């Protein structure tokens with residue numbers, strides 16, 4: 001079989017990133033230090049709200065865990081989120097001994113259904129985690145209104161949403177308790193592995209900084225620069241090992257400078273796909289309102305029923321033509337752990353289930369040229385004609 005010309009998404013790493021990493025390696029300080037600090041400051045500046053604090057971590061999963069921990073989520077509590085996500089969104093709730101209440105999506109946006117959130121709220125509900133699916137921002141105005149009315153905390157899983165807007169505001173700047181971005185290799189910018197926790201809650205920020213590094217009251221860099229003896233520190237809690245290295249932050253400093261240009265290229269690719277699929281039995285990815293930014297982490301189509309080909313066969317046929325596709329996501333309610341833990345059935349999530357059976361994520365990454373996009377379009381047309 002021909003190897004796919006579009007395998008897993010390829011990061012766009014430039015000379016500036018490489019030079020910065022080399023500089024870090026030569027500097028003698030490779031773990032969390034000055035570059036991680038600068039990356040946090042730059043990330044805060046990118047979001048453009050001085051009231052926000054940005055805390056660099058070694059994954060979005062770590063950031064989500066720290067956010068919920070800082071909010072005091074624990075045994076007996078329930079956290080509401082969408083079934084249509086990656087398991088990391090929900091697993092962090094279980095780390096803390098709390099329970100996950102999965103709800104269905106809105107078929108128009110593929111994001112969490114706000115009416116379902118409302119309906120799922122009970123006496124144990126403490127927080128809700130919306131996911132900006134594919135880079136399309138959730139209606140945060142409506143979600144925050146529901147959360148406020150019921151005293152729920154809000155932690156945004158913003159792994160796909162850099163940069164995305166709702167009401168002209170960047171995801172990360174809403175009045176939620178925290179937002180968490182991912183810099184995993186296939187995300188809209190990357191540090192290899194990494195994430196950023198963003199919050200305007202000073203107490204939560206302080207707790208996350210301490211818990212990010214073993215519950216130490218000052219981080220290692222402070223120890224070597226502050227006036228108190230370099231060996232002095234205090235453990236105030238059983239923390240985690242979630243700090244971002246300076247090697248990773250070196251990548252992030254330059255990726256962040258390019259993230260707007262990356263978004264523009266992704267939006268161009270999405271527009272080219274949209275135009276090329278006109279008239280085909282394909283449901284295009286949901287679009288944001290005019291003037292809003294969509295990060296286009298994913299370009300996820302749904303095969304219309306009149307396409308006359310099963311989703312699995314469609315993906316196989318594209319693979320045979322050298323195009324690698326994926327499915328985002330196999331909903332959590334279908335995975336054995338979540339299904340058995342909460343006795344879940346597909347009928348409880350009709351929209352996620354319906355979407356899942358028809359979803360195909362096509363290649364979208366900034367290094368694709370127009371000719372690469374056209375090759376995907378030609379392959380899709382050929383498969384649907386067959």
Ligand SMILES: *Cc1c(COP(=O)(O)O)cnc(C)c1O
Nearest residue numbers: 059060061086088159182183184
């Ligand atoms: C990638 C991803 C995560 C986890 O990000 P990591 O940085 O790999 O921990 C969480 N949620 C969603 C929706 C993701 O796509």
